[in-house]
Amino acid sequence: MKFLMCDPKFYDVFYSINPWMKIENKPSNSLAVEQWNKLVELLRSLGATVEVMEGKSYLPDIVFTANAALMIGNTAYLANFTHPERRPEKELYTVWFNLNYYETTEVVDFFEGAGDALFDYNRHLFAGYGFRSSKGGLLYYMNFCSQMGSIPVHYVQLVDPYFYHLDTCFCPLKDGFALAYPPAFSEESFATIKKYMDVIEVPEQDAKRFACNAVCLGNKVVIPSGCPETYERLSQFRYEVYDTDVSEFIKAGGACKCLTLRLDEFA
Ligand code: ARG
Numbered sequence: 001m002k003f004l005m006c007d008p009k010f011y012d013v014f015y016s017i018n019p020w021m022k023i024e025n026k027p028s029n030s031l032a033v034e035q036w037n038k039l040v041e042l043l044r045s046l047g048a049t050v051e052v053m054e055g056k057s058y059l060p061d062i063v064f065t066a067n068a069a070l071m072i073g074n075t076a077y078l079a080n081f082t083h084p085e086r087r088p089e090k091e092l093y094t095v096w097f098n099l100n101y102y103e104t105t106e107v108v109d110f111f112e113g114a115g116d117a118l119f120d121y122n123r124h125l126f127a128g129y130g131f132r133s134s135k136g137g138l139l140y141y142m143n144f145c146s147q148m149g150s151i152p153v154h155y156v157q158l159v160d161p162y163f164y165h166l167d168t169c170f171c172p173l174k175d176g177f178a179l180a181y182p183p184a185f186s187e188e189s190f191a192t193i194k195k196y197m198d199v200i201e202v203p204e205q206d207a208k209r210f211a212c213n214a215v216c217l218g219n220k221v222v223i224p225s226g227c228p229e230t231y232e233r234l235s236q237f238r239y240e241v242y243d244t245d246v247s248e249f250i251k252a253g254g255a256c257k258c259l260t261l262r263l264d265e266f267a
Helices: 029-045 089-099 135-148 187-196 228-236
Strands: 002-006 049-053 069-072 075-078 103-105 117-119 125-129 153-157 170-172 177-180 198-201 215-217 220-224 240-244
Touching (some): 002 029, 029 240, 089 103, 117 170, 198 228
Parallel strands (some): 125 153
Antiparallel strands (some): 069 075, 215 220
């Protein structure tokens, strides 16, 4: 398994584009770097390959590489960021993809990559909309996917501004299970999820500590620390759970999964 991450040297909070970001509650950069290094070490110790790209001083959110693109095979379907603050990231991601022999493709409308578009283990695509990705942008995917043949796409509507990306409230796991925080979805959308997956519900307290923002490596699941019930529930379902402190990144509204982009999920 291969992930793209971005050096957190310039990570900071100096604008606010989601309810978690408060300029008066700045992260400690040195602690963030420490937490990021530990996450890299943990992923590598679990057998993952981690590629690291450079950041830029004026792009504090570029560490959240999940938003760079949706990867299908060797192609990166590039994000179109909703907020002007993040739009310049696209160029840097594109350069990295091209230098590393990935194809890049443009998408119409707003779209925030693997933050809002997640594959489950049956290779169905769950596409979140409502805050950062528009259904229009995702519709393009549906066309693309049906052109490809057989990737079913399920749209799910996000309704809580604290859970503005699909990966903040939903995480498909191995063998048809998923972590999810029900209040983040419209009723109909949560019913859609339940139709296709066995949901392990995450309680509010854990959800607010980004329990759903987990990285899955087969049976191994890496979650943010401070989510005891989720830890317990995952263990009951025989997942091997690892937790790691990402407190400084939560101050920008992101955690473990947001900091990684799986490069070979659909290879
Ligand atoms: N501050 C970033 C933003 O608001 C956090 C992105 C989190 N990424 C994610 N995949 N959920 O865009």
